[in-house]
Amino acid sequence: MNHQPRLYKWELLAILWVAYFLNQGDRQIYNAVLPLIKADLKVSDVQLGMVATAFTLLYGVFVPLAGCLGDFVTKKWIVCLSLLTFSAGTLCTGFSTSILLLILFRSVATGVGEAFYYPAANSLIGQYHHSTRAQAMAVHQSSLYVGIIASSWIAGWVGESHGWRATFYTFGSFGLLMAAVVAMRLRNEHRDFEDVRKDNQLPESQVKLGEVLRSVLRTPTLYFLSVAFGAMVFATVGYMTWMPTFLYEKFHLSVKDAALNSMLYHFIFAFVGVMVGGRVSDRLAARRPTIRMEMEYLGLLLGAPFIWLMGTSSNLTMVYIALAGFGFFRGIYDSNLFAALFDVIPPRYRSSATGLMLCCAFTVGATSPVLLGYVKQHISLDIGLSSLAFVYLLGAALIFIATKMFFAKDYIHEMKSE
Numbered sequence: 001m002n003h004q005p006r007l008y009k010w011e012l013l014a015i016l017w018v019a020y021f022l023n024q025g026d027r028q029i030y031n032a033v034l035p036l037i038k039a040d041l042k043v044s045d046v047q048l049g050m051v052a053t054a055f056t057l058l059y060g061v062f063v064p065l066a067g068c069l070g071d072f073v074t075k076k077w078i079v080c081l082s083l084l085t086f087s088a089g090t091l092c093t094g095f096s097t098s099i100l101l102l103i104l105f106r107s108v109a110t111g112v113g114e115a116f117y118y119p120a121a122n123s124l125i126g127q128y129h130h131s132t133r134a135q136a137m138a139v140h141q142s143s144l145y146v147g148i149i150a151s152s153w154i155a156g157w158v159g160e161s162h163g164w165r166a167t168f169y170t171f172g173s174f175g176l177l178m179a180a181v182v183a184m185r186l187r188n189e190h191r192d193f194e195d196v197r198k199d200n201q202l203p204e205s206q207v208k209l210g211e212v213l214r215s216v217l218r219t220p221t222l223y224f225l226s227v228a229f230g231a232m233v234f235a236t237v238g239y240m241t242w243m244p245t246f247l248y249e250k251f252h253l254s255v256k257d258a259a260l261n262s263m264l265y266h267f268i269f270a271f272v273g274v275m276v277g278g279r280v281s282d283r284l285a286a287r288r289p290t291i292r293m294e295m296e297y298l299g300l301l302l303g304a305p306f307i308w309l310m311g312t313s314s315n316l317t318m319v320y321i322a323l324a325g326f327g328f329f330r331g332i333y334d335s336n337l338f339a340a341l342f343d344v345i346p347p348r349y350r351s352s353a354t355g356l357m358l359c360c361a362f363t364v365g366a367t368s369p370v371l372l373g374y375v376k377q378h379i380s381l382d383i384g385l386s387s388l389a390f391v392y393l394l395g396a397a398l399i400f401i402a403t404k405m406f407f408a409k410d411y412i413h414e415m416k417s418e
Contacts, residue, residue, distance in 0.1 A: 008128070008187065009128040009136075011185065012124065012125070012128055012186065012187070013125065013128075013136050013139060013140060015181065015182060015185055015186060016079070016121050016124065016125065016140055017139065017140055017142075017143045018143075018178060019079065019083050019117065019121065019178060019182060020117070020118075020121065020140060020143040020144065020147065021143040021146060021147040021150075021151075022083065022086075022087065022147070022171065022174065022175045022178060023082075023083075023086065023114050023117050023118070023147070024143065024144050024147035024148050024151070025147040025148070025150065025151030025154075025155075025171060026086055026087070026090045026110060026114070026151075026171050026172075026175065027055075027110075027114060027148075028147070028148045028151045028152055028155070028240065028263070029090075029151055029152075029154075029155035029167050029168065029171055030051070030052065030055075030093070030106060031052070031152075031240055031241050031242075031243075031244055031245075031259075032151070032152045032155035032156050032159065032167070032244050032255070032259035033155055033156065033159040033164040033167055033255065033259075034048055034241075034242075034244065034245050035244075035245055035248050035249070035255060036159050036160075036163070036164035036255060037102075037164050040163075040164065041096075041097070041098070041099070041102075043099050044373070044377060045373040045374070045376045045377040046370060046373040046374050046377055047099045047373075048369075048373055049241065049369040049370035049371070049372060049373025049374070050099070050103070050369075050370050050373070051099070051102045051103055051106050051107055051369075052107075052237070052241045052369035052370070053366050053367060053368070053369045053370040054103050054107035054108070054111070054366075055106060055107040055110065055111040055366075056111070056233075056237050056362055056365055056366035056368075056369070057111075057362070057363060057366035058107060058108060058111040058112050058115070059111045059112070059114060059115045059362055060115075060358065060359050060360075060361065060362025060363045060365070060366060061115075061359065061362075061363065062111075062112050062115035062116065063115045063118075063119070063355060063358045063359060063362065064355035064356065064358065064359050065115075066078070066082075066115050066116040066117075066118075066119045066120070075120040075121075075123055075124050075127075076124070076182075076186045076187065078116055078117075078120035079117060079120050079121050079124070079182060079186060080179055080182045080183050080186065081113075081116070082113050082114065082115075082116040082117040082120070083113075083117065083175060083178060083179040083182055084113075084175075084176065084179040085109060085110075085112070085113030085116075086109070086110045086111075086113030086114045086117070086175065087113075087171075087172050087173075087174075087175025087176045087178070087179060088109060088113075088172065088175075088176065089105050089106065089108070089109025089110035089111075089113055089172075090105075090106075090110055090168050090171050090172035090175060091168060091169060091171075091172025091173060091175075091176065092105040092109065092168075092172070093105040093106045093110065093168040093172070094164075094165040094166070094167070094168030094169045094172065095165070121140070122140070124186075125140055142271075145267045145268075145270065145271050148240075148263050148267055149260070149263050149264050149267050149268075151171070152244070152259040152260050152262065152263045152264075153256060153259060153260040154167075154170075155167045155171075155259060156244075156254070156255045156256030156257070156258065156259030156260060157256045158170055159255055159256075160254060160255045160256050216345065216349050216353045216356065219344055219345065219353075219410050220402070220405075220406040220409075220410065221344045221402045221406045221407055221410040222341070222344065222345065222353060222356075222357065222410075224398045224399060224401060224402035224406070225296075225340060225341055225344075225357065225398075225399065225402065226356065226357045226360040226361060227360065227364070227395075227398055228296070228297075228300070228394075228395035228396075228398040228399045228402075229337065229357055229360070229361035229395075230360055230361040230362075230363070230364030230365055230395075231300070231364070231391045231392065231394050231395030231398070232300065232330075232333060232361070232365075232392070232395050233361040233362055233364065233365030233368075234364055234365040234367070234368045234388070234391050235307065235368070235388040235391050235392055236330070236365070237365045237366070237368045237369060238368035238369060238371075238372045238384070238385070238388055239266075239307075239310075239326075239385065239388065240263070241368070241369040241372065242369070242372050242373075242376065242381060242384070242385065243262040243263075243310075243323075243385070244258045244259045244262045244263075245258070245381070246262070246311075246381050246382075246385060247261060247262050247316075247319070249381070250381075250382070251316050251319075261320065262323070265320050265321075265323040265324045265327060266323045266324065266326060266327035266330070267327060268324070268327065269323075269324040269325070269327035269328040269331065270327040270328065270330050270331040270334065271331060272328060272331060273299070273327065273328040273329060273330060273331020273332045273333075273334070273335065274331040274332075274334050274335045275331075275335075276331070276332065276335075277295050277299065277331060277332040277333070277334070277335030277336060278335040278336070278339075280295065281295050281335065281336050281339065289343065289407075289411055290403055290407060292336040292339050292340040292343055293336075293340050293343075293399055293402065293403040293407055294403065295332055295333070295335065295336045295340075296333050296336050296337070296340055296399050297395075297396045297397075297399035297400045297403065298329075298332065298396075299329045299330065299331075299332035299333030299334075299335075299336075300329070300333055300392045300393070300395045300396035300399070301392075301393065301396040302329045302332075303325070303326050303328075303329030303330055303332075303333070303392055304389040304390075304392040304393050304396070305325075305389065306322045306323075306324075306325035306326040306329065307322070307326050307385070307386065307388050307389040307392055308386045308389040309321075309322035309325075309386075310322035310323055310326060310385060310386070311381075311382050311383070311384070311385030311386025311387070311388070311389075312382060312386045338354060341353060341354065341357060342412075343407075343411060343412060344407065344410040344411060344412060345412065346412055368388075371384075372384040372385070375387075
């Protein structure tokens with residue numbers, strides 16, 4: 001008998017969509033009101049960058065742990081406690097009176113709390129959605145784009161109207177209310193999906209850590225993809241942290257308009273790029289195995305000139321065009337991010353490989369905000385942002401080398417491996 005609720009799976013998706021909106025929104029509101037925080041707390045650009053760097057570093061370190069924890073703890077409560085923790089951290093950030101408290105509440109509480117959300121939430125969607133899995137995951141992922149764009153505008157508007165602290169009070173309070181909804185409505189019951197357990201069950205004998213590491217770490221393509229992903233995260237985190245401030249200071253936009261426009265064009269076109277890149281690579285993958293790798297290095301290579309233009313242009317319209325181009329080719333890269341990895345990793349090791357790649361990328365990318373803060377303070381933010389183009393080129397070169405030198409050897413013929 002099929003016990004899986006037909007309607008509940010969509011309620012679950014709606015709940016997780018709002019939770020992920022807050023997960024991404026809480027991440028971006030700090031960047032949206034940076035000029036207001038700087039003026040109020042009298043802190044330097046380097047110190048502000050340190051807060052974002054610590055956040056990203058802790059997120060990267062704890063994401064692999066979060067993925068493993070989901071195998072031992074009920075996923076409903078991981079999502080609930082994650083939402084509770086990062087929302088409480090966001091709320092408390094509004095009470096910060098020093099850089100130390102910003103790091104404690106923003107970087108530690110919010111960053112670590114957010115790290116535990118995505119692996120458990122994605123797994124829950126997979127459990128409840130089977131024939132609708134791809135559609136459900138795409139809908140869930142859309143809250144990332146909506147969350148960053150909407151939260152940027154809301155944070156800027158609330159910050160200008162009521163002060164930067166009110167921004168954190170607003171998002172944190174709503175997150176705490178949402179945590180109560182998750183606790184009451186979210187389910188993770190065995191009976192809901194036991195009929196499809198054969199598709200999701202663990203192997204008879206658990207895979208040992210040593211076996212995982214031996215297989216994964218003997219795949220040269222993984223190293224190149226991980227460092228290239230680190231280059232992409234470095235550029236993305238630096239851009240997301242400092243672009244609102246760049247528009248605010250260079251073009252004298254209001255905090256609200258700078259926060260919105262710095263994200264709007266980029267993420268709208270990133271969504272388009274994801275759709276185009278995914279469709280093209282899926283169509284060609286059967287007869288051209290390297291297509292996913294090629295789409296990745298082309299995304300970084302063709303995105304680099306737009307990053308350069310974004311930082312160097314003195315015309316606001318050209319900056320917006322550059323943001324759109326940067327976003328589109330970032331989407332092309334994103335569309336094959338894990339699909340390319342899975343081409344060289346056997347199915348049973350993919351979760352571990354994903355965790356390792358995320359950890360590497362966010363650890364590398366964590367250095368970007370503080371380095372750009374230093375460049376802004378001692379040289380100029382224009383140069384700092386435009387120099388991210390060279391990081392993109394480095395990432396493209398690494399994937400190109402892996403494609404030509406290692407991919408053929410590492411490629412997994414999945415039908416054979418199964």
